[in-house]
Structure formats: structure tokens, C-alpha cells
Amino acid sequence: MTSGLLFACVGALLFVMGVSGVLLIRHLLRRILAFNLMGSGAFLVLVGLAQRHGVADPVPQAMVLTGIVVAVAATALALALVRRLHALTGKLEPPEADDD
């Protein structure tokens, strides 16, 4: 197994851990962390799998850099929302689903 493939496998694990976290964790800050874990997993798969035969490929590397910036933006927005929710309700968990 090449290191690229190893990275990709670790990425796959991180991804499913992240997804599970986003789905299962109620604490919002940890859920944001889980989302970042998920994103990192996808990035690792993208870069790792592309160089599974040992040679680096600049295209997925650039894509990952783009993806990281997007993830940072999303994380910042999520944090802003969580802070606002915290300021308004004093809680760090989403209120129970309220469908009218």
C-alpha cells in the first residue's frame, strides 16, 4: 500500500467519522469540529487517492487548497451562528425540532 492510498484510507475513515459526528452530536461546537473532520477526510481522499501510485498531482492539490478556504468560510459562518444562538438563548445545543 502506497502512502497516498494510506492517506486516502485515513481520509475515508475521517470522513465517515465526521459525517457520523455531524449527524449524532448535539453540541454545536463539536458538531462544527465534526464537519471539519469530514472535510479533512474528503481532502485527504482527494489528494491521497490521486497520488496512490506515488507521484504528486498538482490539480487535486490545488482543489484541496480551494476546498480548505471554502471550509474555513463555512466554519466561520457556523461559529458566528452558534455564537449568536448562544447570545440569544444561552445554549450551545439546537432547540428541539419545531415544525410549526
Add this chain to the structure above:
Amino acid sequence: MTLNEAMPLAVLASSLLPGLIIFLLPEAWIGRRTVLNLSGAVAKLVLVGVLLVGVQGGVDYGFGYAVLPGLDLLFKVDALGLLFMGLSASLWLLTTLYAIGYLEGAPQRSRFFGFFSLCVTATMGIAMAGNLFTFFIFYELLTLSTFPLVVHRGNDKAMNGGTVYLAYTLAGGALLLIGIIWLHQLLGHGDFAHAGIVTDLDPTYDGQLKIIFLLLIVGVGVKAAIVPLHGWLPQAMVAPAPVSALLHAVAVVKAGAFGVIRIVYEIYGIEFAHTLHLLTPLAMAAAVTIIWGSLRALFQDDLKKRLAYSTVSQVSYIVLGVALFGPVGTVGGLVHLVHQGIMKITLFFCAGNYAETLGIHKVSEMNGVGRRMPLTTLAFGVAALGMMGVPLTAGAISKGWLIEGARAADMNWAIWVLWTSSLLNAAYFLPILWRAGFRQTAPPWPAEQLARHGWRETAWLLLLPPLVTAAATLAVGILATSEFSPLAWAQFIARNEYRLVVP
């Protein structure tokens, strides 16, 4: 676009445009609204008159364009359509006059007349539809434009009536739609044509065609109030009288009956429908409806409800006429489309007059009303007698042709149905006339709202329309053999449908 293409559009526009403009008029602009209403109605009557002459002379009026690839919005003016258009155009004018008088001072008149005009537009569209697609569009448009009229009073009772009305008509529309699209699947189109369009199909499709027939008839049967699809009609009585008149005599139930005619004659073709054994069940359904409606009418104390069940019964005369194989029955059904309209609108106008003038809503309150409102009662009497089929009235003509048609089609049981119905008609109308004319007046009236104006018993805008229609009830009966009578026109149509000599 040629003039002949523009004519159908002009017919639609003559009510659509005034309707849309009226929506935007402030409530207080009564004069301008009235002018718009009446000029639209008159223009439409004139246009229909022109078409009448033209079609008899063999001119083709038609217009169509593609809405979707392979799917056209198609209008054509034929004799059958004109029968319905003539009825609607004339009665719209009268109903508009009546409604102006009836709603004087009531709220939301702009909205009312706006939807009223849309409603007539839809009726015209139904009459001129050249294919099932177009028919369906206007058929549903009719539902939509009548809903605000039904709930116009804005109270809970009106809302419930409106909800029931919608539930029935939308469900019926859904079945109709399925039937129409299914036919499109088989044929690639749904154009109306003499002698039908399904005859060329392989016999293996007969089963499917029967199901489609059922879907289509149930779809239009809701509006035609064929038992057991009639439940909405008595409920919709909560609407103001002009609306009831419109629903019962002109627009809604007639749209259903007209749909039955189009489907039987111009989709299936009467011959093919006969071979598929579709006509007898249809006639049976009509017969059941005729008897059931009359029986229910018998036990209604509410005048408008009694009239409503009477409508249920009478509209199925048309269906019965259609289902009687042979030209004679057809003529009977077609002519009743017009005759029932004239008579039933008279009755509703009169019922509205009683309610609006004296607050009378029930048969039991009508004692001696004939002396207080002699002209209204006279009109009511003429129409009621017509309904019973008394000679010299419109009803006599229709019933005569229907009975002859039943005999010609070898369906003698239908004759019994018609006679029974006539007896029942008498049983629920004569007591009313007797109360109105011969029982002692027992004032005060439930709620006298309009005082007597000199010789007039009520506002002239309320009085004039029923008098005109009552006169028409007699005129079309007495002058049935003249050239432009509804009967003559019905014979003209039947000749086309059967392509043979019609007596």
C-alpha cells in the same frame, strides 16, 4: 389572423376583458361597472348572433395554436357549441341585469362581477373548445371562477358549501384529466369530430375505451350532477340568487351536460358508443338521477333546495336524451339543454325575488305570496308548469321529443321514467303554486326589505329578467317550429351528428 379566426377570441374577450377591468374598479364606481358589464354582455350576444348566422351558412370559425409541442389550444364554433353559447349569452345578459338589482348596496361587487364575467368566459370556452384539452382547461376554469361566487357571502355556511363544491368538482376534474390523457396516449390527440375519433382503434382497446368512457363521464358527471355525484349542488345553494341561477341554469350543470354530449357524440361517436354498449348504462344512470332528484325535491321545504334537487333531476333529461340511440332522442336532449336553462333560471330569479323582497326562503312561508308579488308568481307559475311539461311550454317540447326518442330507441322503460318524473314534478311544484295563489296571506312576511313601488311589487331590475325568461318559456314552446328556435337548431345539430334525415 383572419376575421374568422378572431371571432372565437372576440367572444372570449367580450367577457374576459370587462371582467379583468372590473376587478380593478373601485367599489364605488357603480355606473362605470354597469356600463362595462352590459356592454360586454350585449357585445357577446351580438357576436353570438353573427356566429349563428355564419355557421348556418357553413362558415368555419376556428382558432388554434400549440401550447405544448403536439398539444393545441383549439377553438371552433359549431352548431352544438352555438346552442350552448346562445343560451349562455342571452341568459348572461339577463342575469347581469338581475344581479345589478339584486346586489345593490352589497359589499364586494367589483369582485363579484369580475368573477361573474370570468365564469361566462369559461362557459364560452367550453362551448367553443375544439378538443378535450381545451375543454378541460375551461372546464376547470369554470370551477375556479365559480368558487368565489359560491363563497361570496363570506360566512361559515358559505365556506362549507364552497368547500364541498370544490371537493366534488376538483375530484371529478382529476378523473376527467386521467381519462383525457389516457385517450391522448391511445390516439395522440383529443380533437372533437363528428362521428367520434376512437372508431379506428384496434378492437383490443375496447376494454380500455370503456374505462376511459367511465372516467370521462364521471368527470363531467360531477358538474352535471348525475347521482351519486350530485352532492355539491344542494350545498352550493348558499350562494346569492344570481349565482344559483348561473350555476343551475347556465354555467356549471350545463357545462357538465354539454361535456356528456361532446364525449358521446364527438369522441366516441354515437354509433360506436352504441356498439360498445355504453349508452344503456348511461341512460340508466340518467333515469336514476331523474327519479332520485325528483323524490328528494318533494321533501324540501327550503325553496332553493327544492329547486336544486329539481335541477339534479332535470339536467339528466339531457343526458337521457343523449343516451337514447337515435336522432329523435338526441333532439330532445339538446333542446332541453336550452329549455331547462330558460325555465330553471326563471324559477331561481323568482326565488331570489321572494327572498330579497320579502325574506321568504321556505315553501311553508309562501302562503298568499301571489297577491303580494303577482308578476313574480306568474313567472314562477309559467316556469313551473313548463317543468312539468304542460303543453305550450318549453318543457312540453323537450318531453315530447324525449318520449318519442325513447320509443324510437326501443327503450320503453325510459318513457315510464319520464312520465313518473312529470308526476313528481307536479307533486312538488303544484303545492307551491297553490300556496302562492290560493292560500291566505299571513303577513308580516319573514323580512320585508323592499317596499312596493307603485304598481311594481319589487325593484324593476329584479322583476324584468324573470318576466322575460317566462315569456321565453312560452315563446320557445309555442314557436318551436320557427327557423331560429332552439328546436330547429337542435335538429340541425342532430342532422350533422347522425348524417341522416332528422324529422
Add this chain to the structure above:
Amino acid sequence: MTGLEFPLALFLLTNLVVALLAAVRGPTAADRMLLALLFGTTGVGILVLLASAGGGSALVDVALVLALLAAVTGVTFARRAWHAGEKSDD
């Protein structure tokens, strides 16, 4: 280039993962804060090793940036600690 750089980078990565898991496991919230320490020190170590293992000198720059960011993170932490302290203790 001693040839040892890449294996050592992998070794540090393993170390990091193990330590991450241990830190995440807790048991206290303070234990989880240890993550902040881990990323800076071990991350920089991995990056400089990779740079030397043929990843290009650019990775040294990345390590430098990571170290700078770690320092800023440290200051962020420090402010929390000191300011909270001033309020409650001083």
C-alpha cells in the same frame, strides 16, 4: 538527506494520531485542550521532515506559517487565561 526523514515523518504522524485519540478521550475538558499543544509541535515537526524528504522547501514555509499561527493561538489561549484571571483573582 539521511533517508530517515520520511520514515520519521510517518512515525510522528502515528504519534500524533495516537496522542489525538488519547487527548480526545479525555477524561476532562482540560485533557481535550491538549489538542492545541499537539497540533503545533508535532505538525511543525512533520512538515519540516517532509520538506527535507523531498517535499520541497515550500513546506518549510508552511511549517513557519504553522508555527506563527500556533504562536497566535497560544496568545489567544493566554488572553483567556490571564484575563479571566485578572477578573476573578486580582
Add this chain to the structure above:
Amino acid sequence: MIELVSTLLLSVGAFFYFAGTLGLLRFPDVYCRLHALAKADNLGLGFILLGLAIQAESLAAALKLVLIWPLVLAASATVSYAIARRADTLGIKPWRREER
């Protein structure tokens, strides 16, 4: 010669990283683990940076590597204090030997 020294330094560095992780796993409470991470890992990084610096192509490149160390140290020092303080605030009592 340089290569040999470098190998030695790198190995020592890796050893300290290993020791840090080991401490993290084996030490009984957060304060002790803090000792392990704050000291061992940083020393490990120092050795590794030194090991790489001596084989750098230029003086500037070597200095660049060495420049990294104080930055990381500063971070570690401040973060350590913050963590210990936080643990104290949370009321976490330091682990003590039972026999005394």
C-alpha cells in the same frame, strides 16, 4: 560526518516525541500529561530542527529552520499555562501518590 550527526539528532528528536506521547498515555492526570507534552515534544522538535539545519544547503536555510523553534516554544508555553489554569478552574485535583 554531518549526515551521521544529523541522523543522530533526528533520532533523538523522534525519541522525545515518542516519550511525549507515551507520557500522555501513561501519566495519571492532565497536569502530568502537560509536563510530558510541553517539555518532551518541544525538545523533540528542537532536535529535529537542529538535525535538519546542519544539513541545510545554506546558512539562511538553516537559520530559517531554527527560527521556527522559538515560535513553537512560545506557543507551547502560553498554551500550557492556559490549560493548567483551566484545569485548576474546573476543579481538577492533581493526582497524588496513594502511600503518602
Add this chain to the structure above:
Amino acid sequence: MNPVMMIAILRRGALLSFLWWILTEGRRDAWVAGFVAIGAALWLSLRLCAPRSTQISVGGLGAFLGYFIWNSVRGGVQVALLALRGRRALHPGTLELQLNLASPAPRIFVANVLALMPGTVSVRLNGKRLRLHVIDERMPIVAEVKALEVLIARMFGERV
């Protein structure tokens, strides 16, 4: 321009240029960007801290660094050995002591640096009182802290 400013510009400019030289690893083609960088940094530096306010003694810094590096190694080695032997080798405990430094900044500096020194982690600095966590109570911690204090005081130009 006053001479203090002049000297400050020269000193800081030189330091920043040295930094640039390190960063670019001595490449010559990068100096155009370098002038921009140094100029901007110099401007910022002068805005943030006016000349003259530098008080850190260079000699003090050197002495401190030597002490610091040596003790870092000691601390690392000690912790590594403890980690290898496991918790049976541990004799942790807490220790409260009084700092002698007058101003708060050096005190905070001491508290931070102690995290990297052998055997200690600062837990809480409360005015002059410092609570430490020590990994081995048998070590001469107090003396070492005193020594560190002296060095830091020298660096900050303070008398203990």
C-alpha cells in the same frame, strides 16, 4: 529627524533585512519585494512602538537563552525518563511560592517559561503568588525558580 529615530530605523531595518534574507534563503531576485516588505514592516513597527521604548537588555537576553536551552534539555530528558518508567516513578504535587519581581509582565513571563523548565508547570499566577504543579516533589524547585527570576529580572532591566 532625531538621532534616536535614526538609530531605531537602522537597527530595526537591519533586523528585518536579516529576517528577509533568512526567509528568501539569500536569493537576490527577491529584494524588490523585500524592500516593500521591510518598508511596510518598519512603518508598522514604528507606529506600534515608538523608538526608545526598547528596554530589553541584549546581554540579559543572551544569558537567559543559554540557561533556558540547557534547562529545556534537562526538563525534556527528565520527563522522557519518567514517561518510560510509567506512573510508579511519579511523585507529583503542588507548590505555592512568592515571586519577587516587581512588575507584572516579567512575572507572567516567568509563569510561562516555567512550563518548559524541568519539573514545573504553572497553574495559577495570582498577583505575586504563583502556584506550580511539580512532577517530582523531591526536586529543588524553589531554588531553580529563584535563579530563573534573577535572569529574567536582568533581561527586563529590573532589580530583584
Add this chain to the structure above:
Amino acid sequence: MKRPVVIPAALLFAVVLILAMVDLAPPALDLRPLVAANLASSGVAHPVTAVLLNYRAYDTLLEIGVLLLALVAILAVSESVPTTSSTSATSSDLLLPMLGRIAAPVMVVVAVYLLSAGTSAPGGAFQAGAVLAAAAVLLHLTGLLPGWRQPGVSLRWGLAGGFLLFVGVGAILLLVEGDLLRYPPDHAGVLIFLIESGLTLSLGLILAGLFLFLSHDKGDVG
């Protein structure tokens, strides 16, 4: 309640995915020769930078848009009325300001260095912007820069300026060269450096903004 479903499903997915990845044959297409062949006309020396700022510069343009957008969204979410004064250093705090005074200029140098190195190394504007942002954050944390609430006009132009410059260059190239962001090979280097310089400033402000706009209310949420 969700746990018994999610975790086994996730594990199953991971196992299948890993097995499938291990089994994967080499790709049909290899972009590396293409990347390398056009590097000379791309205006930059490093392949990753060439992808980021030339071959797939459109991605990067949109990505900056995402970042600016996130900042605007954060401003839209945050309360408009100013809360009480933000954290600033107290007088007893001498060490931190000193750190800020020394480190911030150093970070500026590093930022410019990263920007100039960007053409031959991955990143460029992004790392540079991040370091600038870190400098701003550091200055804020050390009490030398007040917290940001609602940005003023010049700050808003600064935040959006880099992106506008990028869009502007793209638009001009569309008009002149006929394709969005199609650099003429002779001027590619200059144009890319121009864009990157603008981006560095704006990215620095945006990233700093992500922190400073977020940090103003009382906020110890962790």
C-alpha cells in the same frame, strides 16, 4: 436513537469505500503532463500555483467570493447595536503588547515573503493573507488594535477590494482576450502577481474579520 443506524451504516460505507479504493485502477487521464507543458506560459513557476491562479483561476475567483460572502453573512448575523467595549489590554499587561509590537512587523515581512514566493510555491496570497490576518488578530489580542463591530467604509472597501480587483481583471481579459481570465502569456506573471497582491490585503482583512467580528461579544462559548 439515530446512533444504532448511523454508526453501522458509516462503518459499512467506510469498509466498502476503502476496499473499492484499494481496488482502483490507474486513471484514464493524466493531467500532469498538460500542467507541466503549459507551465511556461502560465506566468508562474509552481504547478499548484499555476492550477490555482491560471488553469483553474475561476475556481479561485469563486472561492474568494465564498470567503467574502461568509464575512458578509457573519456581519448580517451579528447584532447591529454596539455592545460594551471589547476586550483590550489592561495596563498591567505589558508582556503581551510587547509581543505584539515585535511580532506584527515580523509577520508583515513573512506575509510579503510568502506572497512573493507564491509564484514558485503553492499558495502565495492565501498564506500571506492568513499571516496578515494572524498579525491583525495578534494586535487585537495584545490590545493594540480595537475590536471590529460594524466595518466602516474604508474597511468595507478593503474587504471587498481584492475580490473586485480579481473580477475586474477577469472582466477586462474577457473583453480583450475573449475568455474569462485568459491571461496573455507575456503578461500572465504580472497580472497574477497583481491579483495576488490585492488578494493578500483583502484576504488578510477578511480572515482577520472572521475572527474580529466574531470575537466582539462576550463570548467564551467553549
Add this chain to the structure above:
Amino acid sequence: MTDPLVWLILLPLTWASLAFPSGPGRGAWLAIAALGVQLMLVLLLVVDVTESGILVRAVGGWGAPLGIDLAADGLSVAMLLLTQVIALPLAIYARSYFSATAPEGKYFWPLCGFLLAGLNGLYLSADLFNLYVTLELVGLAAVGLVAAGGGARQIAAALRYLFAMLLGSGAYLLAVALIYAAYGTVSMKTLAPLITAEAPVVIWLAGGLMLAGLMLKTALFPFHFWLPPAHGGASAPVSALLSALVVKASFYLLLRLWLGPFAGLTAGAGLLGWLPATLGALAILWGSCQAIRAQRIKMLIAYSTVAQLGYLFLIFPLLTGEAALRAGIMQAFAHGLAKAAMFMTAGVLIKATGQDRVDSLAGAAQQLPLTMFAFGLAGVTLTGLPPSAGFLAKWQLIEAAMAQGAWIIAVVVLVGGLLAAGYVFRVLRQGFLLVPATSADTSVFHPLPRTLEWMALLLAAASVLLGLRGVELMELVSLGGAV
């Protein structure tokens, strides 16, 4: 303006990033003017595509697979048209809706601009990774709009929305990674011939991830959980934008992938289409029932969106014929126009009465006849009654279903229409109710700018009038192979 295609992306990006420095609440006129230009650009593009079938632009002059291709065919131009046609009146509405100091309108214009740029970019992109970026642009802008100036409830809704979006795009991104690994390209055009029924397992996984991610983003049942609070909680112009346009983007992308790069998989596996279709059917039933039960008017409309989106997914098993695609696009138009109008009327009603309960609408038909009429027209479209675009969609969908013997779909469509009538007429019924002026339930109606009412009516009328002439749109959809 040499090239309408690229300007459709650059223009909104420009006005979005100019509106931000202009200041809080500013930028409305700039946006409206630019949207007018965008509408003209789309019309130019329609002409271009009609002439040449498909337009391709190589960004940076590189072309796929090294660079990113932009491509416009009938399908994408139709979606672009829908977007601009709705956006312009909506912008005029929003300008009147947000008072100068409204906190929820503070950064509406830049966020709206980014959202529209993202949508246009998405419809024009032919590159899987670039599509990921546009998806994020759209998603984050939408979340920002939902949260803007909101209270706790709205923030919570926005967070739920955000996590749903991020999960969706995360799945999409992993799929892109797998596809790149397998084929070495992310260009849709290059991929289309490469992906066949014999594709490796990772491609099936990638397809599944994309399907799941995009279904989540389109709020297909049971992934709809985020939609009602988000769309029901935002301010009216935002709800309109989201319900009418944003959810369509992910649907479009799914359709595009299904017919394009993944055609090799989807064509082979005929049963695959029944998965989205089944969920779509459940969405119709569930969403409609929830709408019928909803107490708050915007919740009702939001649940209606859940239901109406279901129709879009009914087409997937039928996509072997062109009719189903046409039905889907017609439904997208019908729902887009009508739902935008409906949320706009809801905004008027809520602003006028200060309440958003269905019960508080009594008397509305009298006080705000234009608005109630607009609501009715929009309701006609949603119910699929003729003459309306909704009816044409329904007609084509039933026809396509029957042509392939998929009776169940025809039945679902009809039942869905009746259920829609249930919730639409519930509102109308309440609006037509006349309450005596003395009653305590009577809402007080405050005067509002007429622009609000007219813009809602404009879109509602458009949703109906399209039902009278759909042939050009349907022919447009088929241009350029639409795949």
C-alpha cells in the same frame, strides 16, 4: 458585452461585491438595474443557444480537461431564464419590503447577489469541482440570508440548514474526489464517455454520494427536515428566493449528472430512478399533509415546497423519454414562479396584519384583494389546475408516466393536486371569510406600498400565463441534447 454567458456570472458577482462597500441596506437600485441587464443577457443567450444548440466557453482559454469549461445548452439556459425572471421582480419587491433600518435587510443585497452569481455559475458550469464551489456559494449565501437579522428561532433554523448544506456538499466533494481518482478529470464532457455500466465500484459509490448529497440539498423527503424552518422562518423575500430558486439548483445538478456523466450508470439500471421517485411521492403526500395542518402561513407555504419538490423527482424513472424532462422543467418553472409569488403575498399579509397565522387572514380578500388574487393564482399553479404552468407540468408528467405504464406516478400526481387544493383553498377560504368588524379576531390591516402587491401578482400571473404558451420553453429545453 460580447458574451452574455460569462457576464451572467461576472455581473452579479460585481454588484454583490459593490453593494457591500456601499453600506448596510444599500445597493438596491444597483441590483435592480443589473438584474434588468441580466434578464436581457439571458434573452440574448436564449437566441444564441437557439441558433447553435450548445455554447461552450473555455475559462482562461485552456478548455477541459486542464481548465474549466462553461457550457450553455437548452436546459441550463432555461434554468438561467427562470432565475433572472424571478429575481428581477423579487428585487423590486425586496427594495420596498426592507425598510432602511431593518436588520434583516442590512446585507440583503450583497448576499442576494452572491446567491444569484452562484446559481448562474452553477447552471453554466461543466466542471464537477467548479460545481462544488458554486454549490457552496449558493448554500452559504442562502444560510446567511436565512439567518440575517433573525431571532433565536431563525438562527437555529439557519444552523440546521447550514449543516444540511455542508453534509450535502461534503458528500458531493468526496464523490468528486473518487471520480477524479478513477478517471483523472472532473470535466463532465470528458467523463461522459468514460463512465459506463462497467465502471469501478468507487464510481457507483460516487454516484450514490452525489445522489444523496443533492437530494439532501433539494430537501427531498426524508431529507426535507431542514427546509420548513429555514424557508418558513426567513423574511419573505428570502423565503421566496430560497423556495423558488435555490432548491432548484441542486435538483438541476442532479438531473444534469443523471443525464450527463452518469448516463452510463443510470441508463443501465432502470430501477434506480424509482428511488428518487418513491421519495418524491412520499414528499408529495407528507409535505401536503403537513401543509394542510400548518398553523403559520409561511410554514404552510414551506411545506408546500416540500411537496412540490416531490414532483420534480417523479420524473427520474421516466427519463428515457424526453417528455419527462420537459415535465420536470415545466414543474420547476411553475413552482418557481408560483412559490415566489406565494411567499411574496405571505410577506404582504404578514406585514399588513402583523401576524402570520392562517387564522388571522379573515377579511384579507376584502382588505388586500390584489394580494389574495395573487395568492389564488399562485395556488392554481401549485394545484396544477388549468390554465397554468403547473397544469402543463402535470399533464406532461401524467402523459409520460402513462406512456411507460407507470400508473402509480399518474395517481400520485393527481392525489397530490387534490391535496394541494386542500392547503391552497384553506388559505383562500380564510381570506374570503368576512368577519364582523366588532369581532375580536379581526386583524387590523396596515397600508403597504402597492409595489409589494403588484410584484407578487406579476409573478403569480406569469405562472398562470405560462400555462397558455409553453411550447417555446419546451423546445428550448430540448436544445443541445440537454445532456
